[in-house]
Amino acid sequence: MTEQLEAAVIAAQDAVTKQGDTVRSLKASAKEGKVQKNDVDAAIVKLQELKLDLDAKQKELEKIAGGKSSQSREAFRAVLAGVLERRLFYIPSYKIYNGVAGFYDYGPPGCAIKANITQTWRQHFVLEENMLEVECPAVTPEIVLKASGHVDRFTDFMVKDVKTGECYRADHLLEGTLEKLLEDKKNPLTAEQTKEARDLLSTVGELKEDTLGAALTKYACKAPDTGNDISAPFAFNLMFKTSIGPRGDMVGYLRPETAQGIFVNFKDLLYYNGQRLPFAAAQIGNSYRNEISPRSGLLRVREFTQAEIEHFVNPDDKSHPKFSLVADLEPLLYSRDFQMGDEKKPHPIRLGDAVSKGIIANETLAYFIGRTWLFFKRIGINPQRMRFRQHLLHEMAHYANDCWDGEIETSYGWVECVGLADRSAYDLNAHAKMSKVDLKAHExxxxxxxxxxxxxxxxxxxxxxxxxxxxxxxxxxxxxxxxxxxxxxxxxxxxxxxxxxxxxxxxxxxxxxxxxxxxxxxxxxxxNFTPAVIEPSFGIGRIMYSMFEHAFYTRGEANDAGSDDARGVFRFTPLVAPVKATVFPLLQKAELNEVANKVSTSLTAAGLSNIVDTTGTTVGKRYARTDEIGVPFAITVDYQVQTDNTVTLRERDSMAQVRIPVPEIAGVVKSLVDGVSSWLEVQGKYPAQQAAANSEVA
Missing domain, CATH: 3.30.720.200 (Signal recognition particle alu RNA binding heterodimer, srp9/1)
Structure with missing residues (x-):
């Protein structure tokens, strides 16, 4: 029964996702006058019905499975969140003061993983592509962000609870109110009221301040937490404002993106590069957005790490000299045609064909899509759960030639983790106009x-x-x-x-x-000409969280006595794992501890992070503890070391063990972490070690 319900939940989730894409494509067609508004309304109604059906199936499954269903997104997310917080991957900031929404602190394993991901990104892009890396201040003078358009246009509409002052996104509040009214079976709307509410729901995200305010009043929207009245909507700039200097007369902002620091340095970077195009500049750093309603953990926060690339090219020649290296890759592409078609499904397409057929605008943009796909795979993202979605025409900025989002599927649905855009020459032209400085290249x-x-x-x-x-x-x-x-x-x-x-x-x-x-x-x-810019922009926190979901699984299950023996495991790739190996003396004996410390020293000398665990618990419990933070390899020092100078090496996911001489252990682990050797190769070279019956939890 549970398996049937799990399958039904998965099917319902897929149906909701597909219908959501249908609604989006119909809205795009309606803007172009290709479909009637009634078609959009009907699609929205169907989407609401599918969401209700999914909710009912999930509740039924939760009831039967006791909250432990492996296929329930909410249950999975709850278990994962518990492990992440308990093992200090990340926790709410200022926790002892009840925290501040949208801010998180990374603990020891979180810091290590983040550092490993950013270093892998730097190796994969900056070093392998010979990019020029810069580091610019987070505090940005107002004039810079005035030129880029952020001061005038980086806004959302907000309302306040008139009694408590609590703030809410106005469009989200209206949308939630309309959905509740349409779903209310006890107090159903008339046919005319239903049509009006559905019409409004389909355009909520496009309402101007006055029409949004009128709709909030008409539908008597209240503050969701208190039921109090709300204020009229007003524009809220999402940047953190500050002042520069002791007099406070120079206005500044915490940067909402790292890109502008690269654009304003273009002239000097071009000179540094010998006045030659194309070239790329990159920056890794924190950005800040004063989100009205931060939510979903690391997916929507107020301070986050970005890794951005600005690749400057001749606008008349957007070929890439290394495109042949990625031309045969076949990532899942969700093009406009696929989104607007009946199937609503991405397909694997060879990148060379995508460029030749005009699906992707040019080689350079396609090259970075390919490199991003390889980067995702390198850090452990499931290739079947990542896709590149092309922006529909109404989603693109007027100056953009082509835009794609690198999306990863999580329990929250498809999450945008990377933006890849051909931004033409907009940014350099804007800064040249404001600064009166020539930002052109010469050919x-x-x-x-x-x-x-x-x-x-x-x-x-x-x-x-x-x-x-x-x-x-x-x-x-x-x-x-x-x-x-x-x-x-x-x-x-x-x-x-x-x-x-x-x-x-x-x-x-x-x-x-x-x-x-x-x-x-x-x-x-x-x-002289203004270069065009191809911009890949990576959200490191979003990528990290998606990787956590893809890497997490549990071993064991609830037993007949009602006790849950399941334990969490992160199958991190050795490249990003926070600790590469743990070292366990089998017993608390001086002679075993001495060897364990010797092994640890050799691992450290090889540049491998490691932990020596000398607690008195069983080896099985120590394995479980390190599996839970994703350590890929464990080394156990037992009494056999005194006869043949060997120790056991255990691989996390297979739980298989081999015996390796102490002088060779650091080199073997190093080759595994660097990807030079595979676990199968190690098993073929060294004798297997049978795990003790009480040392491993199945």
Whole structure:
């Protein structure tokens, strides 16, 4: 019965996921006018029904399985969270003061794993791709984030509990209220009310401040924790604001991403790289977002570690010299066509074919998708539970050419862990315009050529007489216009006059006497251009949590007496495991402890983190304790060492053991951790050791 229900829950979870993708694709089609709004509403209704069905099946399974079903997402997550917190992988920050939502402290194994993942990332990308690594301050002057658009647009709408002051995401609150009304069987809505609520639910994420406020009032939304009235919605910038300097007159923010530090250093990085393109710069560091409602553990927090790459290329040539190394990889791609089609399912596609067929915009973007797929595999992410989802057209920024999300399946569903985007030249252009610093690269042509060149000649006398103190501002704006804006102004001037709006928001009317705009044919030996940027951006915390879920399993099961003998195990790859080996003296004897310390010293000398466990518990319990933090290898020193100078080496997942001479043990473990040797090869070389009956828990 339990197995049948588990299968039913899995099927229901898959149905909800697929229908969610259907709703998203229908919304995209509705924006393009390809489907009717009624189709979107019907899909939302079906999604709600599927969610109710899933909830009912999960509750039934929990009741029968007593909360121990291996297939229940909530039960699995609860067991995992208990192990992670109990073994200090991470815990809520400031715990003795009741904590602050959205902040977590990493304990010893968490710190070690995070360091191992970031070092693997650095090796996999920075070193192997010859990237230029930088480290920039977290505190960022306002002008930098004004140029990038974060000051004006990095916002969510928020409401407050009028009595307690507690804050909530306005769109989430409205969405939850509408879903409850539609699901309420005791007080059903009329057909007209149901249609209106469904229509609104399908557009909640797109509502403006006034319409959002009107909807919150109409549906009498209350604070979920207290039932109190709420305030009108207001825009809330998600950045942490601060001041710089003792006078506090310079506004700054904690950076919401690490990327801007790379963009503002582009000119110096280009010089450092010998003025050559393409090149990539990378940065690993913390970013900060003042989330209104942080939730889901490490998946949505207020301080998190990012690892970001900005790969600068010639916009006319986005090929990659190493693309052939990944062209034959076949990651699961969830393209726009797959999302908009009937199946709603990703498919393995060869990256070379994805580029040639135009599924992925260019080789460089596809190259980083391939490298990201390899990185995920390297740290222990299940390849069948990772995919790359292409942004639908309405999801992409207006300046982007193509965007994909590297997603990992967890108990929370598919989680975006990496963003891979072709951002064109937007960021460099924005900073060049704000800073008035040239952020262009130069290309020398093989042979001189005749090209049209934009000429903007400002009549200083006319501009000075017309605008007085603002003449410099107007002149600088005219001279810095791009070709598109300049030709648009030229057309207006030919009709009489034209308005310009400077970067500080002032509008001025210029006449044909003030500026001459034209194109001329000139002989060119090269050109200056603004590079395009391919940006892979990694959320280290999200990747870590996903890896925890993929690595965790339990051994044993509840017994007839009702006691739960199941114990948690993390199958971390040796590369990311927090400790590479433990050393156990079989008994608390000086002669065994001496050998154990000698083995530990040899492991440390080989650069392998290790723990000597001299507690008086049985070896089986010590194995269980280290399995629970994912230690891949355990070395036991028993009395046989006195006769043949050998110790046993146990592999965590198979629990198999072999006997290895003490002088060779560090080298064997080192080769296993580095991936030079496999466990099967070690088993073939060294004699097997039968585990003692009471030393291992099956």
């Amino acid at each position: 020398t042509y093989p042979e001189p050529r005749m090209e049209e060149e934009l000429k903007i000649v400002v009549a200083s006398k006319e501009v000075g007489q017309a605008f007085k103190k603002d003449a410099k501002t107007v002149t600088e704006h005219l001279q810095s216009m791009n070709e598109c804006d300049a030709m648009e102004l030229k057309a207006k001037l030919e009709a009489g006059s034209g308005d310009i709006t400077t970067i500080d928001g002032q509008t001025f009317t210029v006449t044909p006497k003030m500026v001459d705009i034209k194109k001329e044919l000139v002989r060119k030996t090269g050109r």
